[in-house]
Amino acid sequence: MAKHTIKDTDYLYASARIKSMEKNLLSRDKLERMSEAKTLEDALKLLGESGWPEIASPTMAAVEEVLASRRSEAFALVRSLAPDKRLPDVFLIKYDYHNLKVLLKSEVTGENADALLIDAGRFSCRQLKTMLAEDSFSAMNKNMAQSIEEARDVLARTQDPQLLDLILDKAMFADMLEMADALGLRYLRNYVILMIDSVNLRLTVRLRRMGKGLEVLRYALIPGGDIAISRLLGDVTPDIIENVYHTSPLAAAAQAGAQALRGEASLSAVDLACDDVLLNYLKSARYIAFGAEPLIGYLAAVEAELTAVRTVITGRLAGLAPEMITERLRETYV
Amino acid sequence: MARLNVNPTRMEQTRLKRRLATAKRGHKLLKDKRDELMRQFLEIVRHNLQLRKKVEGALSKAHRSFTIASAVMSPEMLEEALMYPKQSVALELSTKNIMSVNVPVYQFKMKSDDPAEIFPYGFATTSGELDDAVLALSQTLQDMLELAQSEKTAQMLAQEIEKTRRRVNALEYVMIPQLVETIKYIRMKLEENERGNTSRLMKVKDMMLEEQRQKNIRQDQEAYEAHCLNFEPKQ
């Protein structure tokens, strides 16, 4: 039997359903109203009006719980709708690697860090734990298994947790690219590439600010992006950063990065600019009537929404002024 | 004013007088110590205030960065980023003597001298604000330790001042007046005894004189009677 190739019409039901769910996403207007609401309770009430479940108490823990359940709901929905069940995995890979980092670090520190695991990845936490305990990586792909071995080795030699993170981050993006290729979705692949470029931009700026040498930068930069790594190695001045990213969609973010290097802007402005570029790219899915894109866009939108809600609530809990909060809000999908 | 319950003897008085002299000298010494402690204390407190303002400013800045970082990262990812520290600090504790108070002196040493070695996480899943927060915290560490040191010193000095003040007060308002009172009491008691003695002696003398006079009178009477008998006509 010939392999059934997935056509955009296979997403008819799914994308129509997702599109009608998009209107329940929080708009920027609503988020701003939440940050300006008189009390935190009022802000939470606004969430309730948008169809969110009731949040038991105005604490971060209760909010986080609701955020986690919203996230897993959205992923479960998309997984059930998508013809290819691996579609949401690209967004879940980061949880696998997060859990790996936690487990590998707790192997060294000897502390039990189970509370830090996020049971949302492709592998359940228990699976990952047994795989690490028994050294059986056959269920994983090559990137993951290799990165674990390399990370363990490096950690044992250098005791440097940063290197571990860098190794796993690189493997994570390689995994994401592979997954996007396997799904055969250009939109997704370009998204991952854009993500790699933005991470490379951010880490170049951050490492420069920390005053780290080229060696760490060479180690940290993630291959696979549109911007060749070699262009970021060397004596990167703010102007060079602007130049390198001049033709990329990340040009504005690179400008913010250059300003941060000159000390004229904060790092959060760079993060914000990068996130906005990524979301604007994802937004192009809104003009695609049906196909995988609206589903992917929706997942990204849900994640962006959770971040936005977290920004507002933590900001309010910390007593930040409404302007301070709205200033840090990312673009919204709707 | 209460006085000590002692026997009002001369020996006791001498003893108390010696104690009073000691108490007075002690009082003066303690007062000097208190004043010096106060001076040192105020100096430290002033320094402390400046330091505290500085540390609080830095901490609130770090806290703000941290809040922003925690807004864009999930709490698990944030904690994961920081769960395995890269830089470690060795703290040495020695003491310094201020006016016979042993105050602590902290000295700390970083494991690595590279100031960029404080970031134990990767960059893909962490926010840039976290860098600022960690950096601000690590720069504050020196000041925080100094603050802890001067706070502890101030606290110990305050305790010492309080103790000294209590002693000074005890000497000034209890001990010395008590001694003075008691000495005065003994003196008065002794004088009273003296007076009682004198008057008793005088009384005894009076009594003896009276007795003598009676005796004289009786002797005179007897002599007279005998004389009269001698001169009675013989029958």
Add this chain to the structure above:
Amino acid sequence: MEWILALFNGRSLAILGAALAMGLAGTGSAKGVGIAGEAASGVLTEDPSKFGQTLLLQALPGTQGIYGMIISFLILLKTGLIGGTPIELTTAQGFQFLFAALPIGIAGLTSGIAQGRASAACMGLIAKRPEELGKAMMYPALVETYAVLALLISFLMWLGIPV
């Protein structure tokens, strides 16, 4: 050789024309309505109150089938296959009927599917802005133009075929 002669018999060709007009246009409509229907059920899952609006959009690609049926019916009528005695047709006449059926057949097939997709896309629009139904209907309705034009040409051809 007999079956070839039977195949190129005028009447057989006219029937083939009628069959193609209905079959192709009907397939187009069926696909279009199906596509729109799938999208409509997606919208309805989240918001059952949109039944009326989505039904309207779903019905739009259904017209091609009707046009196909009209032409098909007219051909059958003119050749006397229904309501009368069948007329003897030359091979040339048969081909003429066949060609007259093609515009609505081909245009019906493609426009039906295209309209279905446009309708499905409009479902997404309706899901977010139900008040824009009037405008949303315009887009798939424009596709209809070409089906109508095809119908017109098929009809004119049919008129012109001398029997």
